[in-house]
Amino acid sequence: MKGVIYRKYRPSTFADVTNQNHIKITIQNQIANNTTSHAYIFAGPRGVGKTTIARLLAKTLNCENRKSGETEPCNKCSNCLELSAGRAIDVIEVDAASQTGVDNVRENIIESIRFAPAKSKFKVFIIDEVHMLSSSSFNALLKTLEEPPAHAMFILATTEIHKIPQTILSRCQRFDFKRIPTSEIVKRLEGICVQEEVKVELEVLRAIAHLSEGCLRDAESLFGQILALGEKEIGMREASIILPVTNISVVTNIVDAVCRKDSRIVLNELNKFVDQGGSIKNLHNELIDFVRTIMLLALDGPYHDHYDKETMEQIRKMIELIGAQGARKLVDMLLLAKIKAPPDALPQLPLEICFIEYIGVGFTAPTAKKVEVLTPAMTKEPVQVVQKVQAPTVETPQQAVLKESESKVEIVKEAVEVKKAPEDNSESAPSASETGTALPFSLENVQAKWGRCCEAVGKRNVAIPLALLSAKPLRLEGDNLVIGFTTSFHFETINNQKNLNIISEAVNEVMQSSVVCSAFFIENKEEKELQDLANAFGGSIQD
Structure with a gap:
């Protein structure tokens, strides 16, 4: 085995390209009918085939042995061989990330495009990471891009399409690349295993596919590191040297226990995972992906083959326990836990708090x-x-x-x-x-979490938390939470139905219950005297 995997097995024909059929079919039809455009822009995530299809398009158009109506390069003529080896003189690749200035554009593109191809039919300019070009570089390119010579073609590739000026986009045919499905990545890696004559467990391939996040190049790079171990048979034990120490079975056990509201198993599994040297960061990401899959499947969405059959069967059982709404709430809480900075000695603490709050331990009413x-x-x-x-x-x-x-x-x-x-x-x-309906928490619970409630209010309305600075939960009356204000100005600001509804929604989100908030003014003797004095002189108190 020699060479980097993703370069060694780079597709040499359109048929070899994994997924992206909506782009392959369109471009091949243009080639067959001689209706190719003078400028293309390929947008999408990293490692999904943008540069590969750009090179295949250039190779096919300049193939010496291609007959009319054919849409694949021969990979035998001198032009095809030179491009595969990166020596094609008429295919010019520009790295816009390192050549961002207007002088680079003038020298490499504008000056070069005036000359006819040396030996090929087309002179193709492939500009990678084109969003990195400066504004003046884009402006210098506009006229050339709009009316290039007949022998010239531009293919722009970018991962951040929103940074491309509209004047550039309007001059190009745009193709949006998609992330590669997990099943397609696994199938691709299985093919490489056959050619490399190694046996790799399916669980390892699935783990690689999940970690790659739909980017085939990332998956092949990670797979190359595993093959570098030199083993002919590779299982999770061997692959764990390279792969982060996570296991789908741990994720399944934790989420299943959360769905059944078994806090003991949840905390035991989580701390056992940490004690064995597992990565909480990777576990957190896998938990979010797993619960998101539950939510989507509960809504009859995609990802029906996101995991193996046994895991998918367990997911269906979890859907019966929490449903789409419960999964959505758990995903939201996991995302909030992800932004919290835990102490170095307790990296699992945000997850512990997240699961305990979701299960409701300590807040269940008798x-x-x-x-x-x-x-x-x-x-x-x-x-x-x-x-x-x-x-x-x-x-x-x-x-x-x-x-x-x-x-x-x-x-x-x-x-x-x-x-x-x-x-x-x-x-x-x-x-x-006076009794009302009892809530599954006490006034002390609300007071302890009042800071979090104010943060939740701030996500809905940035101005209200300023008025809540002088407020505090005063008492619970059935399902009504009375909030006391010591400042009349803040009380008057909050005491309207719209603002009270916003505060109620925020408190319900934090306390995981249904409560209605009301405002109460705690009369301040000093403030009353000042108000009486102001009234006596016909004035008013300014906040």
Whole structure:
């Protein structure tokens, strides 16, 4: 085995190019009908075939043995052999990343294009990473690109099409290259294995395909490093020397435990992976990719063959547990955890917090508990309420508070906090109107996460967090969170339905519950005196 894999097995015909059929068919039809354009621009990710197809187009057009109607080069004539060896005098490749100046454009392109090809039919200019050219270089190229000589052709390649001026794009035929599907990359690597006479486990090939992120050149480069081990049979054990220490089985076990809300298995698997020297960065990326696949498949989207059959069957079971909405929420939380900077000694901490919050450990409300309810006969014995109970109408003075409230006490699965009766009543009885629906968190939980709630508000409206600086969660009333303000200006700013809805959405996202927020002004004696003084003199307080 000699040479770099991706160069050794670079396609020599259009048929050898992996995927990109929408581009291959169009260009081959143009070649067959002699309707090729004078300028093309190839856009797409790295390592997906832009430069390869540009060279194949130049090779086919200048092939000496190609007959009319044929769309493939012969790879035997002198022109084909010279281009394959990188010695073709009439195919000029320009690296725009290192030759960005206008002088380079004038010398390498504008001056050279005036002369006819030395021995070929076309003089082809392939400008790689064209987005790196300076503005003056683009301007110098405009006229030549618009009306080049009949013997000239331009092929521009870029990974950042948005940086190309519109004046350049309008003069070229644009082709957008796509990332290579995982299955196609695996098939390509299997073909290389056959030619190299080595046996590589399918799990290794799939791992390479996932790490390459749809870029075939990256996959072939990584595969070349594994082949350099010199083994004739390569499994995950041997490949782990080169590949990052991650395993799809670890990802599957963690996500499955998260779906079943088994925090013990989740934390054990995660910490075991770290203790064995695994890379949290790569694991985090694989977790995002895995849960994203669950979300897309739950919506009947693509990636039905993203993993092996056994893993795909496990994914279908997970879909039944969390569905598309649960997967979307988990992806969102994983993405937020990715931007957090963990301590060096605990790289797994953001993932631990993410999974614990998703599962809801520590925030689950207790089930039905006993509540003391006074009967009409004024008995003192507690009664366990497990369904809706209508407080009966009573005529005794001691039970007048129940008649005035005329509300229901409801306990299904959540605890109810029974509040005291009015002070002027000699007997205490629960006020059903004050109980409401219990939330799966306490006021202390909200106060502890209030900073995160403000950050979530800032993502929706950048101005509101400034008004929340003087605010704090004051109390919980059923499913209503009362936010206290010590500054009247901030209170008046927030106390409208639009802003309160934004704060409610943010709190619901952080607390993973459904709560309605309201504003409450905590009157400040000093501020009141200042306001009274301002009113006395007909003025106002400026914030």
